[in-house]
Amino acid sequence: xxxxxxxxDLNYNLLxxxxxxxxxxxDAFSAVEKKDLELSKTVINxxxxxxxxxxxxxxxxxxxxxxxRPSDNDLRYLLAALKINNELERIGDYATNIARNTQFMVExxxxxxxxxxAHSAETLTSMLNKAINAFILxxxxxxxxxxxxxxxxxxxxxxxxxxxKEKTISNPAFLRQFIVFTNISRYVERAADHTTNIAEDIIxxxxxxxxxxxxxx
Numbered sequence: 001x002x003x004x005x006x007x008x009d010l011n012y013n014l015l016x017x018x019x020x021x022x023x024x025x026x027d028a029f030s031a032v033e034k035k036d037l038e039l040s041k042t043v044i045n046x047x048x049x050x051x052x053x054x055x056x057x058x059x060x061x062x063x064x065x066x067x068x069r070p071s072d073n074d075l076r077y078l079l080a081a082l083k084i085n086n087e088l089e090r091i092g093d094y095a096t097n098i099a100r101n102t103q104f105m106v107e108x109x110x111x112x113x114x115x116x117x118a119h120s121a122e123t124l125t126s127m128l129n130k131a132i133n134a135f136i137l138x139x140x141x142x143x144x145x146x147x148x149x150x151x152x153x154x155x156x157x158x159x160x161x162x163x164x165k166e167k168t169i170s171n172p173a174f175l176r177q178f179i180v181f182t183n184i185s186r187y188v189e190r191a192a193d194h195t196t197n198i199a200e201d202i203i204x205x206x207x208x209x210x211x212x213x214x215x216x217x
Contacts, residue, residue, distance in 0.1 A: 003064070003068045003070065003074065006060075006064050006067075006068070007064070007074060007077065007078075009060075010057065010060055010061065010064065010078075010081060011081075013053070013056070013057050013060065014057060014081060014084060014085065014088075014135070015132065015135070015136065016053070017050065017053045017054065017057065017085065017088050018084075018088055018128070018131070018132045018135070019132065020046065020049070020050060020053070020092075021050060021088045021091050021092045021095070021128070022125065022128045022129060022132065024043050024046050024047070024050065024092055024095040024096075025091065025094075025095045025098075025124060025125055025128060025191065026125050027039055027042065027043050027046075027095075027099070028040070028043045028095040028096070028098040028099040029098065029118075029121040029125075031043060031099050031102045032098060032099070032101055032102050032105055032113065032184070033105075033112075033113050033118070035102065035105045035106045035109065036102065037102055037103065037106060039099075039102075040099040040100070040102035040103075043095055043096060043098075043099035044096050044099055044100070046092075047092055047093065047095070047096045050088070050089060050092035051089060051092070054085055054086070054088065054089035054092075057081070057085045058082065058085060058086075061078050061081055061082050061085070064078060065078060076204065076205055076208060077205050079204075080201040080202065080204055080205035081205075083197070083198075083201045084135070084198050084201050084202070087194040087195070087197050087198045087201070088194075088198070090190075090191075090194045091128070091191045091194045091195065094187040094188070094190055094191040094194075095191070097183075097187045098184055098187050098188070101180055101183070101184055104176075104180050111177070113181075114160060114163070114181060116156050116159050116160055116163070117156070117160055117181060117184060117185055117188075119152075119156060120152075120153055120156040120157070120160075120185060120188045120189075120192075121188065123149055123152050123153055123156070123192075124153065124188050124191055124192050124195070126149065127146050127149050127150070127153075127192060127195045127196075127199075128195055130142050130143075130145055130146045130149075130199075131143070131146050131195055131198045131199050131202070134146065134199060134202050135198075135202050138202075138205070138206050140202075140203055140206050140207065143199040143200075143202040143203050143206075144199070144203070146195060146196060146198075146199035147196050147199050147200065147211070149192075150192050150193065150195075150196045153188060153189050153192040154189065154192075156185070157185045157186065157188070157189040160181060160182060160185040161182050161185070164177060164178040164181055164182060165178065
């Protein structure tokens with residue numbers, strides 16, 4: 001099999017992995033919101049599949065690098081693919097962490113996710129979807145849109161912390177809620193950071209520009 005065919009296969013496998021991670025993030029939030037323990041178990045079990053796919057893709061990239069002498073453009077793609085692959089695996093870990101909070105929600109049937117946290121969940125899944133599209137279409141502007149959306153997650157994370165900190169100060173009974181909801185928010189924030197990294201890697205793949213820590217974007 002020649003290099004273009006190998007890269008096409010690699011591209012397909014990365015898309016499969018990204019789609020699986022996106023679905024797992026959505027299912028993790030759905031499990032927490034709907035207090036669905038079976039769905040949370042599915043999310044947690046799927047993480048092992050994500051891990052296996054990440055390892056196989058890494059092996060695939062390394063084999064391509066050892067077998068062929070890629071051009072500068074192909075080499076840039078392969079380096080970006082390695083980074084994106086790792087970022088997707090990390091996002092998958094956060095989906096599992098989110099899903100593990102389903103038990104707490106089941107034990108508190110009257111408790112609902114705060115609107116601001118639900119908004120963060122929607123924003124994160126939108127970021128992931130846009131990142132996947134940016135990768136498929138090699139669309140730099142879509143990747144830049146993903147980077148800008150990270151500010152929404154950061155703002156919501158600060159708001160959630162502030163809200164539940166004040167509630168806990170006035171009523172210590174909110175302590176457990178404070179811990180659970182701020183943990184979920186932190187997982188979302190970190191998953192969004194990794195999604196932002198993917199967008200930055202896509203921009204690097206497209207034009208070789210390193211935008212990480214670039215204050216002008």
